[in-house]
Amino acid sequence: MQQEKPGAVVDDGPRIADIDFSGFLMRVPTDRYWSQDYADREREALWLRVWQVTGRADDIPEAGDWFEYKLFDQSWILVRGRDGQIRGFVNACRHRGNAFCEGKGHSARFTCPYHNWSYGLDGKLLAVARPDFEGTLEDFVGAKEELGLIEVPVETFAGFVFLNPDRNAAPLSEFLGEALDLLAPYRIEEMIPYGFNVRESVGCNWKVILDAFQEGYHIQGVHPELVAAMDESQERYHFLGDHSVATAPFGTSNLAESSLEEQVAAIHSLPATFPAVADSLPRFDELLEGLRKADGTMPPASDIPLRTLLQQAMRESWQAKGLDVSGLTDNQLSDNHFWILFPNFFLTIHAGEGTLIMAFPSEDVDPNRCTWHVQNLQWFPPEQRAAMRTPLTDVPEGEHFAYFLALEQDYEQMQHQQRGLRNKTQPYLSLTRQEVRLAHYHASIASWVEGGSAR
Template sequence: MPPTRPGEWLDPASGIGTNLDDVLPGTFTMSISTDRYTSPEYAARERETIWKKAWQIVGRVEDVPKPGDWKKYQIVDQSFIVVRGKDQELRGFVNACRHRGNALCITDTGNAKRGFLCQYHLWSYDLDGRLKGMLRENLAGPIDKEQNSLLPVAVNTFAGFIFLNPDPGAPPLREYLGAEVVDLLEPYNIDEFITVMDVSEPIECNWKVVMDAFEEGYHINGIHPQLLQVLHINPRTARYRFLENHSVAVAPFEVAGASAQEQVEGMLALPETFPGTVAVIPRFQELLAPYQDENGKVQFPDDVTPRALLQQATREVLTGMGLDVSALTDDQMVDNQGWVLFPNYFMTVRAGECHVIMAAPHPDGDPNRCIWHVASYMYVPEEFRDAVRAEPIVVDTPGSYKYFEALQQDYEQMPRQQKGLRNDRLDHMSLVKEEVVIAHFHSVVDRYMAQTTSR
């Protein structure tokens, strides 16, 4: 029988998920050349075959709520605008006046309630991109306004995110994502989440170093030892789904072999690393109380586990706050599923919250630098959203912004890897089987890079 809920693909009985034993030798290339991280020529080809061809996330729908609200998106040296029209539709345009190419939008966001005005020669455009006026139009000569509208760019939305594709021949977004991605992510109702963290800054490493870092748990023992209290890192229990361009992996949110007391203590410490658990912990403590003695020591019957109590608490709290989690399994209440949406989007998601890492080439084209963007989204009842909604932060001074513990550890590690990758005699990296998601990701990179470039 097929799963009745999309999240049930994790059940071994479903026969859908893959474990490490299912990944046969030769499935993916486990030797990754280092020139793809350091070569300017390779980076230039990526610009043509990946960044001008793939769907990319611009931001959240909530970023442009009113007619005339716009958001600029920069990828390498290409600049685009996403704007909400008077008809409430989102549209994308090349950020260049059709007269002499002047950039219309210089800041990151704004409102153009009356349309866009080029400050150079005062050509003006409606929110739907149509050229509506020119300076001294009666003397301008034979200018066809229809042929000089802003150049359109494909824009669409999914799960509350705005996607853009620079390619005029781009496939529809949902076709690019694929039916499985849509079916597996829609039950989380991410479109109802709001932004509670939004930080971007330049970092001294290639954009793929960032992606690689979040695509495996092999480094947890070395970089994030504090997570060992609550995250089961036994690679044999992890399950994967590898799609044409994207992938998802998950490991149970528990520690095998740890005592019940140790698991409870780890779960009570969750808010230090996973802020979304703050609202759940009080209910978890209520459910825990009948199994505690006067000293707080726990003893459970065979049919009760700390994991099950945390799942119950999470479902009850989120349902009480108004989030529909009925289509999610108990595992999805607590297990972070790690999604890779090609080319540059990594997301861990569980009921009520998700955390996103995005990395893009630095605008100066240096392959040893990139822009990393970290954001967190949570479900918050309507009456509290304005109080907790985060404004974007752009960090100018490296190291001046302190991330939560695990993220700070990754932030400090990635530039160290880039320094090592720049050594000429190191011509490849050797992946272990636990890094199979990285191998899959680079197989997609290879496929895109094999395309013929065209202008």
């Protein structure tokens, strides 16, 4: 039954009028976007204590594959062991603290180039070169196991590798909670970066990026071409601790007065933002044509369930390709779910594809700059994934990657906003009820950075 699927909780979630705003932050202090003191507090109270995505598990598919994850002046190594498990270690030799890895690579073992101490893929100390003592390695500064690389919590979910700098952190399952069941039916772990996979510096605070993708209020001003495809007045919400998800149905009341031709054209325009939809359009056209009456005319637009036809076409198309969409509701096939996994992970997703945006503070803790990582994720049959995978593009400082229209518009707008936020005589932002997710999000930020309680 449709209601038995996890996504039904979002399909049937409350609209703005039904949400209790108590506990949400409707006035957001602007200094949290430009204050160096606030950025330093975020570093200690939030970033060095919270679960965060470092990359994809398929970035390191083979035993010995590794990549470095950097946050501020901190550095960790994520490596796949011989047992297939991904582990995380502080990127510092236990002898004199030398950083021994940079970027990404493949190693049978880690050897520090300073004094040639070596470690296994499981972090255990293997050998000390020319030890200046008599006896065995076990005699040197205690037991051998005490000298292994310092391990930090690392877990995977939906194909993403999560790391927590806090060695005493609660399990990832406890942090993500209900999100685990809601996201699992999309089978994101079977998707790959496709079309674009870009990381570059942006001239704004990292929270400006997360703010921009939690509300549709700006569509009328920044993305007028999307108005026909998204009906924000029908958006539904679901809050999961510090995380949240919202969904807006494709083309409902905002297309109700349009002609059939205009509504069909709006559906055909979807591949401009979500390319995989194109594969289902021939079947959609067949289903639509099947409604033509004997005299050759079509029923009135109000009598044609275009959303249902699109959803049927998408379900059939994905099933034919081999993607199991049985756990998704009909609305999850055609409508975007807009996810925030606290603190810096935004994902727009529907069946078979999505757009991921992550924002990270600048390495030098400059609150007016950050790095974002954007990628399109798309499902392909297993035998096609290696050939279709788009590698990461790291944009050099001072250069810019040209994104698709809507994302390019956001890229420009966010930097304009930061220019305004730096005006210290404006003490706070005044949120509207349409920006309910921002109000929820900033209450969560405050609870971590200003609340002082352990999470």
